[in-house]
Amino acid sequence: MNQYGKTPSLWLDTQPSATYPAMTADVSVDVAIIGAGITGLTLATLLKEAGQTVAVIEMASVGSGVTGRTTAHITEIVDGRYQTLISNFGEEGARLIADSSRSAIDSISERVQRKHIDCDFQRVSGYLYTEFQEKVKEIESEVEAAQKCGVTCELTHSVPLPFPVQTALKVDNQAEFHPLKYLAALAKDIPGAGSHLFEETHVESFEDGEPCRVITNHGIVTARSIVLATHTPLGLNISLQTRVTAYRSYVIAVHLENQDVPVGLFWDTEDPYNYIRSYDDLVIIGGRDHKTGQDEEAESRYDELEAYARVHFNVRDVAYRWSAQVYEPVDAAPYIGKNPGSEHVYVATGYGGNGMTYGTIAAHLLADLLLEHANRWSEVYDPARFKPLASAGDFIKENINVAEHLVADRFAAPDANTLSEVSAGQGKIVEINGEKVAAYRSPDGSLHLLAPQCKHMGCLVQWNNAENTWDCPCHGGRYSSLGEVIEGPPTSNLDAKTINEAR
Secondary structure (H helix, E strand, O other): OOOOOOOOOHHHHHOOOOOOOOOOOOEEEEEEEEOOOHHHHHHHHHHHHOOOOEEEEOOOOOOOOHHHHOOOEEOOOOOOOHHHHHHHHHHHHHHHHHHHHHHHHHHHHHHHHHHOOOOOOEEEEEEEEEOOHHHHHHHHHHHHHHHHOOOOEEEEOOOOOOOOOOEEEEEEEEEEOOHHHHHHHHHHOOOEOOEEEEOOOOEEEEEOOOOEEEEEOOEEEEEEEEEEOOOOOOOOOHHHHOOEEEEEEEEEEEEEOOOOOOOOEEEEOOOOOOEEEEEOOEEEEEEEEEEOOOOOOOOHHHHHHHHHHHHHOOEEEEEEEEEEEEEEEOOOOOEEEEOOOOOOEEEEEOOOOOHHHHHHHHHHHHHHHHOOOOOOOHHHHOOOOOOHHHHHHHHHHHHHHHHHHHHHOOOOOOOEOOHHHOOOOEEEEEEEOOEEEEEEEOOOOOEEEEOOEOOOOOOEOEEEOOOOEEEOOOOOOEEEOOOOEEEOOOOOOOOEOOOOOOO
């Protein structure tokens, strides 16, 4: 189940997974869905209920991607903040985003009740809070903006956390659940009646057309339409990949000593913000985000989170720690709909830290588009939109950052100059005879050498010592320690290298 690094999440560790077969022969369906996270499986469920045939194609296992590494806040308190959304999309556009977020919560709730899904779903209150007097006006302004957008919220000084809080935006009827228990219930109903769910099936490429084709390592799926439910579009997609930025976000789950776990969903006003919820007897605390591939000591993020937890709670021990990838959009809202320039390919990306909510919104919106039903949210989430006043600054800044890594990393000093400097369990960029290689030494001492150029656009990968992965600093491509692609836009593995040097 732990396909994405060395640290299993609470969800991956506590949900025995049903297994689904790899693809063994070519198939033909109405819609091919790449990715078996919350977006892909919710969409497949909706389409199958509408009489469509689907093939869900997952390179690892159900929920083993970002859905299995979320903290599973289901909320209309969006990362983009309503003040920003009003500025970028107008009050009506921001109201649609709030409306779709409420609808997502209700959709999950309705399905849990109707299908009797045992996923620990419960309604709770959500709190956007600050510990600092100088941030009080920020909260007050956000309450006013959220209320303009139709969010039923209030300003409160009573927050059920065991440390002092100045004030908070409180909204009731939010929700939390065990995301993989929920996905497991969706997954079991997909195979059959002409529909398929394939695990351990790697998508090598796809083709728009009539029909479309998805080429995998086990065969070809032919379909009327393709949906890239992969968190960020596969392959080279300049239109969207220049408008979202990949970040790693870190999480720990702790047991408390003589202290009740807080009930609710909590986010503070720090940058990057801290986020908190509980599950069973554990408090889940996340934060310390950084751009993917741009922190040489990612492992220290866990230490920072633990220090934060011990200041704010009576921590007995740390039971879990893990990280996940989020994609931040330049104008504060996701891109959901037809892929720009495509006729039959659809995408959903840029969820930020609201994956459970936006993934559910995306499934409903995409289902309507594929079934040719009107949907009031389609314009605000349209991937072809461009908000120059809202996004130009961040667009330029982020893409300058990409350009810097694409060029400057080739001339940067390596991590080491000899392979002997690579210790067991460690990866380093090593320069040998003027050539950079990505070198990993496994715990048994064997050495694995790779070309460090990401297979997406050629940026040089960096070692992530928190997850033992090779991460690309440009668009979030990630590879295992042995170079196997596990996340992001690239669809192929890093190339193996052979270097003649004493080990």
